[in-house]
Amino acid sequence: MSISPDSTNQRRRLPGSDAPAQAPSGRGLPRHLLGKLATTPTHPAITVGETLLLPLLAVVLGLAFAPQDPLLTQAAFPWPWLVPVVLALRYGPLAGLGGASVLLACWLGLNVGHWDVFPQLYFLGGLILVMLVGEFSSLWQARARRAETLQLYLDQRLEHLVRQHYLLRLSHDQLEQELIARPMSMRDALKELNQAGQDAHGAGPTPQQLLRVLSQFCQLECAAIHPVRDARPQAQPAAILGACDGLKADDPLVQQALRTGQLCHINQAVSAQQDTLYLVAAPLVDLAGDMYGLLVVRDMPFFALQQESLQTMQLLLCYYTDSLSMQRLAQPIVSQVADCPPRFAFELQRLAHMHRETQVPSVVVALEFRPQALKQDLPEQIMRLRRELDEVWPIEGPERQVLAVLMPLGTSGTAEGYVRRLEAWMQHRSQQSLAEAGIFTHVLPLDGAAPLRTVERLRAIAHA
Template sequence: MSDDLFAREQPAQGSGSPGDAGEARSFLPPNLLGNLVVTKARPAVVLGETLFLPLLAFVLGYLWSPDDPLQLHGNFPWPWFAPVIVALRHGFVAGLGGSSILLFGWLWSNFGRFDEFPQVHFFAGLALVMLVAEFSSLWRARTRRAETLERYLEQRLQQLVHEHYLLRLSHDRLEQELISRPMSMRDALAVLHDIGSVSADQPPPAARLLNLLVQYCQLEVASIHPVRGDVVDEAAWASTGGLASLAADDPLVRQALVMQRLCHVGQRSLDQQDTQYLVAAPLLDLARETYGLLLVRKMPFFALQPENLQTIQLLLGYYTDGLSVQGLARSIVEAVPDCPPAFAFELRRMMNVRQTTGVASAVVVLEFAERAVQRGLAAQIEHLKRELDEMWLLEREGRQALAVLMPLAGKAATQGYLARLETWAAQKGSHSLADLGVFPHILTVDGDETLVLIARIEAVLHA
């Protein structure tokens, strides 16, 4: 029943209350006397009470009856209340010490008559002290158990309150982001997918791009300026939040033009002067020349973080690539005439996105066996095309392969697409795609050349 034994039992009982089995095991002491020697009081207090109370009881008994200070021949041995009280408060060892004081008192008051020592009287008193001490130790152990459980529950309650508070903060933050960013990345790219085709009832491409950045990246005051050579034109293509005068000599502007990549206020060198802008991002053409510059004067503090900045760079790269559709796809179509221009363009654009932002894409090549070709499964899978995906059906000597380009798709996205196809195969009564004669191959759009990746796609068909 000691504190040490209880501490060892508590983890085994988990977060619940102590059981009867735990209480039964707690009677096995880790040392000779167990809880009989355990106390919470200070040693000086225990020693003082152990000596003072029995001594006071003996002195009072001696003043009442000098011949019989322990009331051995009276109606009741009142001085024995002192060691009983000490044992009840501090355990067996303190009670034994108090009983020793009474023993020494009897020896002092009966010096020379030791043969008259009341053995039965002292044995009964000592037995009473031991019984009271054991009762005291048992209830002190139960009290400590209840206090420990209470402290544990209090700590758990504080932890749950803290976690609930963090959950509320996270929920509020997520709610604010969903309000300020009502579309997903796929929706944003879908808006930019046909950015090159501008009709009369649509705003110019730069204005559409800036509106998208304001909506998706939480820009408040921003503008897009044309760049001719190394000079930024003060007349903006598009602006939002109020157009202020251009600071062409701003250090952040010069840094973005020199480095030809997105720069923000946290990247400025210490020797540079203060800047008026938070973000400066160049728009690059196919020759990697800067022809435009996005300048952000104001945006929320929490929006100025790496993920949002990477999103800005990604949307800018997707936009600039979209303005050069024919130039991007021409070299691929000339080398591989069978490749659809839309597929070639999107593949080249994803190559540029990978090089500029580090965001990878994937190509899932579905190889069809003869039985799958006969059932026309390739055409059926083409109907499962997602919004941004581009497909290329390859046919050679009666064999077929379907290349599905998945922009900005990682491992999880490709696995999810294959899981959709497996579900589609199950709806057709097959256990898997392999039973239908469809075998998937996953290729990553990384740093390879576009023609190299197309050769890997065609190699699946010739394998």
Template sequence: MNERASVPQPVIRGHNRPWWRQLIEHVTPTGSGAGGAAFAETLGVPVLALVLAFWLNPLDPFFLRSQFAWVWLGPVLVALRYGPVPGLTGSAIVFGAWFLFGELGVALGELPKLYFLGWLITVMICGEFSSLWRGRVRRAESVQSYLEQRLEYLTHQHYLLRLSHDRLEQDLISRPVSMRDALVSLRALAAQRAAADEVLPGADDLLRLVAQYCQIERAALLSVNADGLPDGRTTAWLGSPFDIEATDALIAFARERRGLAHVALEDGAATDGTRYIVVAPLADMAGRMRALLVVERMPFFALQEETLQMLNLLLGYYADGLSASALAAPLRARLADCPLDFAFEMARMWRVRCESGVASALVTLQFAPGDDGRELMAQLARVQRSLDVVWRVDREDGAYLLTLMPLAGSAAVEGYRARIDNWLRQHRGAGLDETGIRTRVHMLDRTEPAELLAQVLGVRNGR
């Protein structure tokens, strides 16, 4: 396989655009809001300040003889809101107004150079302050968004774990497989996307699994377009096929709410005249709707909150697997034995690094060959932080534990090493150095995940 296929190509911006569009993007920093509105504020606020100054104090619009030059509030506000370049633009407008007022007959006298220089420096300081803190806010928002995703994912997993234990106690005799087997099967179905170019890989198996756990008798799984309407690319049936009415009230309600809908809803407009029992969208963690599950027949007593929650969770787990498989596909194409969870988290952390500049750490622990080294690796893998993702590799030259520490710097890495060292001293009577465990630390900041893991594996294999 060509290794270059997994490396994203650089995107060249700014070509084939009109000159006025490039001027607006240069004057208005990226991420400061709508480009047109920001550009209008950059020009309008200083002009408004000048108009008010000329109206309130026509003999001295620049407030040279006052205790404070109120006219400069316009450029200062622009610099605080958008940064140094828009602030300079506003300052240039005020400076140009000096000559304009002179042409209008206002007796301004000689050009006060120190006056303009002092306020220009003030505007630049405000702009640099704004630029610094907007960058910090963007990084904090990126980290917060990632942490919220992780919290939602962990909450999802916790609920699945509790529900699986309840179902295992109730249905152990009647059902041949457990919830754990179902989740493993769903992940395997979603992982087929890397090997087969399918919109909904394993759709028939997914329907059979959903029927087994949710007692569905007749249903259809339809791939949808960006508007949530069936596009006809993939259709899987459970039971005999039936007609799908895209304008059905329950389907329209589920598409509009982007959530599961059923005939027991209290909203009469959603269930009026519908011929279906349940309609459930398949939406991944990015909010993209991938498919619709339309249920036409299921037992009356199965239509309860627990069954609907189970259905929603199974479909969400499958959709999240599709998203994870697509994001991790370039890395797994180069390293086929890399677990899906590890590859997905590496790719997501690289995206966070590119978007916000926050790096992550990859720590490699090398153990001695033999059963003792493998047993010690398995024990240390169980004492990781809940935020960390591990990959256990067993080679002829020894066992290796790769730990990805999201959003971790040097302090977090040292804390991780100290925690492992304390655990070894408590359970083995010796620390990292005494037990012969080799430690390597790599930061996920400049090298792409696939290349970084290839380098780590190459060093380990002695190539």
């Protein structure tokens, strides 16, 4: 029996990874050529060089075509002013003013002894035009940066939700077959990974624990996880299973996995008529695109090398790398407030960073439950009413309980709408207001400078 190329080559892609395994060799003009030409360089020297050289080039062209009036101060249209206008559109008002200053210096240098005929309206109109264009450019550059930041955040949340949904779907669809053919289910594997992270005091599961779960669930016999630094896998493995004798970094399957950032298996190398030492090579990449390590599988049962095992292997690796990213970002808060959930701290840190960079607001609604509300189990019922994007943190106090609801990209209006919805739900449920039922609301705008201060304020409400 042999592996079918048709069935293996057409493997299902993971959620959020629409790119093919190998980048096609493009023919003709490269894609997004106009976008690359319009991209603003980030190095300051390039900006300064363009600000100085482009106006000088305009003056040189003016000397070539109109030596008696190189700046075209008497022409029907002041063509040299197009250069400061373009600079203001591209870099903002400061670059436009710099280009205008070069034109002014050139006029003064070309008209030594004739400064009494200075074209005031010519330069005044040009400066007004440059300032208007520069202000327009600054406004839309700020809007573009804000939109890109929002889109990046929403894309990451969407990819995380797609992965979670696919995990749930795979677990339910394959539950009966997995219980028969495999020693553990997907839910058991994820539970073991989470338990390993809790046993490590919030540091997350180790690579060896991940490899043990993969060996049980995907039937690996000889495999290793190698750390990746600067896009290069290290020779010393972080975890090893079986008799693996080091990493062959120039292996075509390893190079393909590092290049594409996706799981690659032997049938891809065989179809390309390349010899490889490994059966599977899979990079450990999180939602932000950071690569933590590389899993190489040298030996596994023949019947285990099939579509479902490869997909399950990739999903477990994604789950592991996402947990590493979350633990790393949430660590400053979790180390100070041990009972704060890592996911809540992770989202708090991410949204605080977004607030610092783009001033996009977020808000935390703290619902304070008095004893009469706790007797009716209202916290559990209200927790089911949260939005999909919201993160919740139930905080136990000596005499009360606080349910902190973190609302990404929300304002005070969002919090008011949420409170009104709870008021309507409470009126429909028991003909009472929130205050009469023993629920009091606190709205805390997210402070981008110190998210830890928001956590301390939440705990202060619970322990008041």
